[in-house]
Every structure is written in structure tokens, then in C-alpha cells.
Amino acid sequence: MTKILYSDDLTACFSAWRKEGTKVLGPVQQAKTSGFGEVQDAKELDLDLVLTDRTLKELFFPRTEPMLSYSIGKQQIDTSEFLPSEHPCIIFGARPCDAAGMAIDDELFNWDYRDEYWFRRRDRSVIMTIACKESDDFCMCTSLGLAPDSAKGSDILLRPLTSGKGWQVEELTPKGSKALLPIASLLKEGTEEAAPTAEVPVLFDLEACTTWLANPENFESHFWKEISERCIGCGTCTYLCPTCHCFDIQDEGDTYEGIRRKNWDSCSFQLFTMHTSGHNPRNTQSARWRQRIMHKFNYFSDKFSVHSCTGCGRCTRECPVDMGVRETLQAISTLPK
Amino acid sequence: MSIQQQYRSRAKELLQDGSVKMVIGYGEGTTATRRRPIFITNPDDTDRLVLDAACKTNLAGYLLREGLLADQKSVAIFLSPSGVRTINILASESQLSSAQVVVLGFQIQGDTVKALEGTKASDFSPLIAKRKEKRKAQPSHEMTRKLEQMTPAERFAFWEGEFSRCIKCYACRAACPMCWCRRCVVDNNQPQWVNTSSHTLGNLEWNLVRAFHLAGRCVECGNCSEACPVNIPLHLLNRRMTEEVLTAFDHYPGADEHQEPVLASFRKDDPETFIL
Numbered sequence A: 001m002t003k004i005l006y007s008d009d010l011t012a013c014f015s016a017w018r019k020e021g022t023k024v025l026g027p028v029q030q031a032k033t034s035g036f037g038e039v040q041d042a043k044e045l046d047l048d049l050v051l052t053d054r055t056l057k058e059l060f061f062p063r064t065e066p067m068l069s070y071s072i073g074k075q076q077i078d079t080s081e082f083l084p085s086e087h088p089c090i091i092f093g094a095r096p097c098d099a100a101g102m103a104i105d106d107e108l109f110n111w112d113y114r115d116e117y118w119f120r121r122r123d124r125s126v127i128m129t130i131a132c133k134e135s136d137d138f139c140m141c142t143s144l145g146l147a148p149d150s151a152k153g154s155d156i157l158l159r160p161l162t163s164g165k166g167w168q169v170e171e172l173t174p175k176g177s178k179a180l181l182p183i184a185s186l187l188k189e190g191t192e193e194a195a196p197t198a199e200v201p202v203l204f205d206l207e208a209c210t211t212w213l214a215n216p217e218n219f220e221s222h223f224w225k226e227i228s229e230r231c232i233g234c235g236t237c238t239y240l241c242p243t244c245h246c247f248d249i250q251d252e253g254d255t256y257e258g259i260r261r262k263n264w265d266s267c268s269f270q271l272f273t274m275h276t277s278g279h280n281p282r283n284t285q286s287a288r289w290r291q292r293i294m295h296k297f298n299y300f301s302d303k304f305s306v307h308s309c310t311g312c313g314r315c316t317r318e319c320p321v322d323m324g325v326r327e328t329l330q331a332i333s334t335l336p337k
Numbered sequence B: 001m002s003i004q005q006q007y008r009s010r011a012k013e014l015l016q017d018g019s020v021k022m023v024i025g026y027g028e029g030t031t032a033t034r035r036r037p038i039f040i041t042n043p044d045d046t047d048r049l050v051l052d053a054a055c056k057t058n059l060a061g062y063l064l065r066e067g068l069l070a071d072q073k074s075v076a077i078f079l080s081p082s083g084v085r086t087i088n089i090l091a092s093e094s095q096l097s098s099a100q101v102v103v104l105g106f107q108i109q110g111d112t113v114k115a116l117e118g119t120k121a122s123d124f125s126p127l128i129a130k131r132k133e134k135r136k137a138q139p140s141h142e143m144t145r146k147l148e149q150m151t152p153a154e155r156f157a158f159w160e161g162e163f164s165r166c167i168k169c170y171a172c173r174a175a176c177p178m179c180w181c182r183r184c185v186v187d188n189n190q191p192q193w194v195n196t197s198s199h200t201l202g203n204l205e206w207n208l209v210r211a212f213h214l215a216g217r218c219v220e221c222g223n224c225s226e227a228c229p230v231n232i233p234l235h236l237l238n239r240r241m242t243e244e245v246l247t248a249f250d251h252y253p254g255a256d257e258h259q260e261p262v263l264a265s266f267r268k269d270d271p272e273t274f275i276l
Ligand code: SF4
Pocket: A230, A231, A232, A233, A234, A235, A236, A237, A238, A268, A315, A318, A319, A320, A321, A322, A323, A324
């Protein structure tokens, strides 16, 4: 016997959670672009999407957020800090690759210090992931050692029933179990089977890639220029990546009064590494693309023993010139070490 | 011979006889329906070139890659009519010399592609002149009209809603061949003219600045709308600007390479309806 949640009961679940003061978010279409938004009714969800255009990371690491306000007077400097609220929320219907991305970034945001902006939001949120029945041409979780039903980063895993009428419910964390309490009466015990998960082909040999990347001789390889010649440095691949986490700190206002904000930034941009002197250590687009790959599959991996990529495929899916991690790693895995 | 075969052979000849050092064209992409820009220097690689109705990206911006044209050698490039207009604008703005550009012109009509006669950008001027007349006669697009009929408050709300999604990736700028500034005004931080944050104000500022900078320069190639990861209908702004400069100044961007930039030139008969 497993716990089953029927789709027909979903709206009732949302009400039960809301009654407890919990916000409910899920995949929705927002004017031609899909992402995560607050929902009242299950009808608002778009659960047929293979993957939302925008990632889960925006819920924990928004594209812009105020950190503090300052005002400098003759006698004193006043600052006040903005911190995210601890208002609980449930994210219903994340995908395994996105959920895994959050677990990967936990490492980063808790490395040399604990990033309160990230962790306040992480701690207050419960991620209910739905295993994938379908994939598209760009999905590559299996190439990254994950799967369409990976549990990494999720608090609850839902497996779609063959009948299409609901999900098997698997509790993964204490936080997840707690979130099920208010809806306990809506969960049924049953033996209904789960549908098979999507078949996602393995596209490259990750071992071979990381070995090649780890070889310092390849750092200056001509390969980098060839593979990234068409990159226009638009940053799309980083902004839509669930694990890319670079940000910039900006003061808005003037010398005396203003707000300090944390804004997304991207290693694809020329300005990212530009020094005030005018010197730019990564002065070509190929050096910037190499950084993106090296960071994900070498530096990050060395430091945290996990690659900073979940194989969601967005970097290829959304690139205006059809580049992406996939092509690069496929090419690398065929190169001599 | 299919048009693709014909253009492959032409590209091969150009590389073989040394008239160009590189061919910029389209190749196969990750999936059967995607095309990607490719750069060919070896005549034997020309059979990687693809030309079909999926070849939509305006490739002209690649010509401005640092150093590419510095050696005075020529480059051949696949261009649709809006791509040729791009060359004219870039030449009139002293960003390249059109003499270094060999045009492999084509036009997409529905599901088919048609070859266009000519090799120099100026060979296409009669064709572009015809397109100008066609553009003039073309009624405003439905959505443009709809926007036009809104009250200023409604229109503002419409754009506020669209721009609220902007994530300030600047992909629109990166994809636009006309956005060639080495240092964009938004990247200037001494002083900071435009907020870099992607909050409502910052997004409005950015998109309006860009729209104005493209007035009379945009060739409606569609690269920006195509690149925008959150699908903001940037083409609606561009279309409106195009119609404005066309009716007010009879200016069709990129008509030829001697055209003066509409916002940086003055004619005695320019309408001055807005000057008090
Ligand atoms: S790889 Fe593609 S998406 Fe990423 S910066 Fe380059 S052009 Fe943009």
C-alpha cells in the first residue's frame, strides 16, 4: 500500500495548506512564458509541461532583491537590513532536475558563510516534485547521473499514476512529512501503479569529459574557440540555469541615501570580469564559455564533490544560437584525453 | 540544382579562389528543425552549409566580431533582405566597409527559400526600395493598432506587464546587430544612467532606452524577440518605431549605405509638429 493523492483533491489540499497560512506555488503559464507562480486552484497549474521555461531558483534567488537601505547623515550612518520573510510555502509540481539544482546550490550558499537570503527561503519551503513521464529532445538528467525520478533536493516525490488520476506520494524529509499533516485526510491508501518514467538517453560520457577538463593542457586548447565561436554572450543560458548563481551587488540611490541590491549576473558577459584598469582576464567569448563549463564540471565539482549541472537542458533549449552544455560535453567526450 | 546545393558551390568557389577568407552561414542544429550559425574557412567544409526556411537568424552582427574585418579581407555571409539592410546601416555608421562583404542573398517565403541576385549590398538596393513601398502600403499590424487605440494609461499598463517579466539578461542587445556599442549606456556606472536591477523601473528604463536607440535603425529582423528568454514582444516596439520614421521622415532603415541616420540628421522639410 502506498499513499495516493488524487488530482481531484488537489484544490482541497491547496485550501487546507492555505488555511495553515502556507502559500502554494506551482508551474503556471505567465504570458507566453512558464514559471512558478502562486496558485489558489489546481486548475491554474500547467502540469503537462515537460519543464517550465523559468527555473525554481527564482523562488530562492530572485533576479533582483534589496539587501539593505542606507542613509548617511552628518552625525551617523543608518542602515536597515531587508531579509526575506519566513512565511511557509509549498512548491507543488517541481521537476527532479530543478529540485536537484537547489540541493546543489545549498552547498555554494553555505560554503564560506551562510547566505541568509537563500536559506531563509529554502528553510520555509517544501518542494513537492513530480517525476517525469515525458521528456523532450533537450533533457539530459541521465547524462548527469540523475534520473526522471531523482529525489535529490525534494521533500516529497510524487509518481504519476498510470491512470493519470493522481500520484503516489513518497515522503523524503521530515519537512515533507510535516507538510502532509494538514492534508492527511485527503491522502488515500491504495495499490494503484505508477506510470513508467520518461526514457532519457545518456548523451555523453561524463567521466571522459571531466578527465579531459581536469587536464591543464586542455585549458588553452583550440577546442574552446571552435565550440563557442557563435556564442553571442547573451547570458540566457546562465539566467535560465537552475544552478547558475552569480550575482552582483549594486547600490541604487546616491551617496547619502539608497538601497543596496543583489542582482543576477553572468559569466557570459564581457563586463563580468572587466577590471577598472580596462584589463579583462576573460577577454574573449570563448574564455567566458570555457569558464562556464570549467566552473560547472571542474571547479565546483572539486570543491563540493558534485557538478553544478542537473541536465535540465535549458541552456541548449533556450540558446538563440543553438549552443549549450550538451553540445560541448558531447564534443569533449569524443576528444583524446 | 537545389538552392542549397547552388549556394554551397558558390561558397566553395569563393573560398577556393581566395575571394573570401570565411563564409558565415547556417548549419544543422541540435534538432531537425533548428539551425545554427557556422563559420567556414575550409572549402571542403562547405557541404555543412544548410539553407532552408528555418534559417531565420540575422547573421550580420558576426561581421563586427573584433578583428574579423581588420585585415581588409572579405567575408561571405548568408543574408536575407533585412540582413542586407543591416549591412547598409553598419556601413553608414562606419562599423564596417561593405566592400569587404560578399552577400549570399536569400529570401524566405513561407516554407521555401528563394535565391536573390547580387553579391554586393548595393546590388540589392532596387529590391529594398520595393520593400520600402510595400512596407509603406502595409496596414498597421493588428496588435500595433490595438495598442494605438488604448489610452495612455492602458498602454502603460500593457508594457508594464510585459516588462515585468524582463530578467535583464540583455539577450536582446546581444542578439541585435545594431547594438554594436562597445560600452552600452546601461553598463555605464559613473554615473549610473539606467538602473541595473530588473525591477519595474529598471526594466522600463532599459527597454525604452533600447527602443529609442533603435528608432530608424531597426530592420525588423526579429533577432531580439527571438532571443528574449521570457518572450517579451519587443517587435511591437520596433514595428511602431519603423512606422513612425517611415511616415514622419520617409525613412526606411538600411535603404542604402549612404543613408543618414534619421535621429542624427536634419532636413529643412522635417516635420516639426511636436516643437512648440
Ligand atoms: S551559449 Fe547561447 S545562451 Fe549562452 S551566452 Fe552564448 S549565445 Fe547566449
